[in-house]
Amino acid sequence: MYLKKIPDEHDCGISVALKIVGGKWKAWIINCISKGMIRPSQLHRELTVTSPRVINIHLRELEKYGIIDKIVHPGLPLKVEYFLTETGKSVLPIIDIMERWGDNHRQPVNEPDN
Amino acid sequence: MYLKKIPDEHDCGISVALKIVGGKWKAWIINCISKGMIRPSQLHRELTVTSPRVINIHLRELEKYGIIDKIVHPGLPLKVEYFLTETGKSVLPIIDIMERWGDNHRQPVNEPDN
DNA sequence: CAATATAGGGAAGAAAACTTCCCTACATGA
DNA sequence: TCATGTAGGGAAGTTTTCTTCCCTATATTG
Numbered sequence: 001m002y003l004k005k006i007p008d009e010h011d012c013g014i015s016v017a018l019k020i021v022g023g024k025w026k027a028w029i030i031n032c033i034s035k036g037m038i039r040p041s042q043l044h045r046e047l048t049v050t051s052p053r054v055i056n057i058h059l060r061e062l063e064k065y066g067i068i069d070k071i072v073h074p075g076l077p078l079k080v081e082y083f084l085t086e087t088g089k090s091v092l093p094i095i096d097i098m099e100r101w102g103d104n105h106r107q108p109v110n111e112p113d114n
Numbered sequence: 115m116y117l118k119k120i121p122d123e124h125d126c127g128i129s130v131a132l133k134i135v136g137g138k139w140k141a142w143i144i145n146c147i148s149k150g151m152i153r154p155s156q157l158h159r160e161l162t163v164t165s166p167r168v169i170n171i172h173l174r175e176l177e178k179y180g181i182i183d184k185i186v187h188p189g190l191p192l193k194v195e196y197f198l199t200e201t202g203k204s205v206l207p208i209i210d211i212m213e214r215w216g217d218n219h220r221q222p223v224n225e226p227d228n
Numbered sequence: 229c230a231a232t233a234t235a236g237g238g239a240a241g242a243a244a245a246c247t248t249c250c251c252t253a254c255a256t257g258a
Numbered sequence: 259t260c261a262t263g264t265a266g267g268g269a270a271g272t273t274t275t276c277t278t279c280c281c282t283a284t285a286t287t288g
């Protein structure tokens with residue numbers, strides 16, 4: 001979790017939603033968990049573009065916001081599993097529509113890149 | 115527009131969509147334009163939480179991505195108007211669903227704030 | 229004994245995003 | 259003449275977000 005100097009006010013729904021789904025990896029992580037990749041090591045293997053550290057940070061954040069639940073199975077070897085909460089499941093349509101839109105508008109957004 | 119050191123790859127639709135709708139003000143600006151606030155000075159007056167400079171930067175960016183069109187009416191005094199393109203209009207459902215979700219989940223996301 | 233797998237975090241640095249300050253240029257109204 | 263309204267940008271600074279490096283700890287496998 002990152003320290004914020006300026007508290008945000010959650011004045012509009014958009015900014016609330018962006019706390020969950022904005023950012024570079026959160027939506028992807030939520031997507032992965034919804035598809036059954038519920039153990040940290042699975043996520044680490046799938047998201048090789050980022051380091052495990054990055055995924056962990058986002059998992060803590062999503063847990064803090066009540067999007068995912070963490071279940072620690074007692075005993076060794078360690079076994080941890082993440083699940084989407086009801087709130088977390090309600091985010092999936094947002095991710096879905098964003099993914100569809102992005103897939104259909106890759107060109108116009110992509111072209112002007114320098 | 116901001117200079118980027120690391121080019122992004124647009125590998126997934128989510129990241130494409132977030133280029134338009136992520137960030138602190140872009141979704142809000144798109145929303146305002148769709149509601150008829152099409153002149154720069156109108157937007158500046160409405161979004162007093164940010165400086166005009168910030169809005170201008172985002173307007174350039176949205177224009178670059180083909181989300182809005184800029185029409186400069188010739189003659190003085192200067193008159194400029196922005197319109198959503200067809201691509202821009204197709205973004206509105208994303209903003210809408212994000213806003214709804216955020217309004218309905220203010221508490222769980224808001225609570226853990228320090 | 230060393231390597232790998234499990235799960236995770238502190239510190240520090242890099243990049244991206246946001247913000248403020250101050251500037252151009254023209255016209256109108258006080 | 260001076261203030262305000264129109265539209266906009268350069269430079270520099272701050273904040274937020276992302277990333278890398280290097281640690282802890284235990285169990286299993288080679």
